[in-house]
Amino acid sequence: MEAAYRALCAHGYDDLTMRDIADEFEKSRGLIHYHYDTKADLLAAVFEWMVDRYEERVLAEVDAGDDPRQALEAFVDVAIYGPDDPAFDHWAFFAALIEFRSRAHRDERTRAALQGSYDRAVGILEAILEAGIEEGAFREVDAEAAAHFLFLATDAIRVRKITEGNDEALAQGRTALDQLVLEPLYVDGGG
Amino acid sequence: MEAAYRALCAHGYDDLTMRDIADEFEKSRGLIHYHYDTKADLLAAVFEWMVDRYEERVLAEVDAGDDPRQALEAFVDVAIYGPDDPAFDHWAFFAALIEFRSRAHRDERTRAALQGSYDRAVGILEAILEAGIEEGAFREVDAEAAAHFLFLATDAIRVRKITEGNDEALAQGRTALDQLVLEPLYVDGGG
Numbered sequence A, B: 001m002e003a004a005y006r007a008l009c010a011h012g013y014d015d016l017t018m019r020d021i022a023d024e025f026e027k028s029r030g031l032i033h034y035h036y037d038t039k040a041d042l043l044a045a046v047f048e049w050m051v052d053r054y055e056e057r058v059l060a061e062v063d064a065g066d067d068p069r070q071a072l073e074a075f076v077d078v079a080i081y082g083p084d085d086p087a088f089d090h091w092a093f094f095a096a097l098i099e100f101r102s103r104a105h106r107d108e109r110t111r112a113a114l115q116g117s118y119d120r121a122v123g124i125l126e127a128i129l130e131a132g133i134e135e136g137a138f139r140e141v142d143a144e145a146a147a148h149f150l151f152l153a154t155d156a157i158r159v160r161k162i163t164e165g166n167d168e169a170l171a172q173g174r175t176a177l178d179q180l181v182l183e184p185l186y187v188d189g190g191g
Helices: A002-011 A018-024 A029-035 A039-061 A068-081 A090-106 A108-135 A143-164 A168-185 B002-011 B018-024 B029-035 B039-061 B068-081 B090-102 B108-135 B143-164 B168-185
Strands: none
Touching: A002 A018, A002 A039, A002 A090, A018 A029, A018 A039, A039 A068, A039 A090, A039 A108, A068 A108, A068 A143, A068 A168, A090 A108, A090 A143, A108 A143, A143 A168, A143 B143, A143 B168, A168 B143, A168 B168, B002 B018, B002 B039, B002 B090, B018 B029, B018 B039, B039 B068, B039 B090, B039 B108, B068 B108, B068 B143, B068 B168, B090 B108, B090 B143, B108 B143, B143 B168
């Protein structure tokens, strides 16, 4: 998986060949073909592996049992700026994720992995929002609708940075999230 | 353009052939080849035509010279639900737009048209936000950052509806926008 992911980041989805993966892989090319019939099969497995690995890191930083405001800030930071792990390249991960996403209509397994990851992220946000509303730390909002919205908004900020190659997108997105959404959500109004 | 757009909506980008377009077109196939060398050339022209046609309809409904709060509500409604024109199929338009977007890295002309459309939309939002802040109708926020954020958020709501085929995405997105962003933005706090 590690070798296939490295090859994917280096070559991009369309140009990637089984040979490129074998070149990154210390074992034989035959072994790859033994396990995976096609490039699509292998890449669907790589995608599931990538997502697991990413979610482990996110969960290490976002504890829904924390103070809800701290948990929400941690979620937004990790979503926008990536996990605080120098061994993990957040932008290579999202560039690859965007490639998988644009092809998900062609592959049921990739589509299921994407939907699962989306549902888990929204579930974490919803639990944080419900806890905050319950404690009186957040205003009363529709937690489910707000969870989808917050996830989509942080994702859109990442996508803009990647598609425009524009680093300012992150700071601008974080400013807007703070001013438009988070500060008004917190009951004491603080930032 | 009309014929090519109809063929695109019916067949999808990848499966579309010059023959499909000719079949939708009353004039000869030769005429299409006379004007456009390749499918990519023709589709780049279709994309520019689609975007112009959409923006005309949006501008007919969103007047940045209106009361800022009315203008902002009109922008959000037209972005999420589409122009109020039964002859315009908002969801066919966005499904096609998403296909162009996922291929924009391969075509400079499509990329330029997308960026132009994004910049104009964000410019309209920024003008509305600045007018509202100036008049004291909106809280003081960074209008540029907020304009990018609002555009990205409405776009993400549409994309979720299309990729999940989930109509609830629209009502949920509108609820979240109202509760999380718009109501707190309005100085009298009303909805």
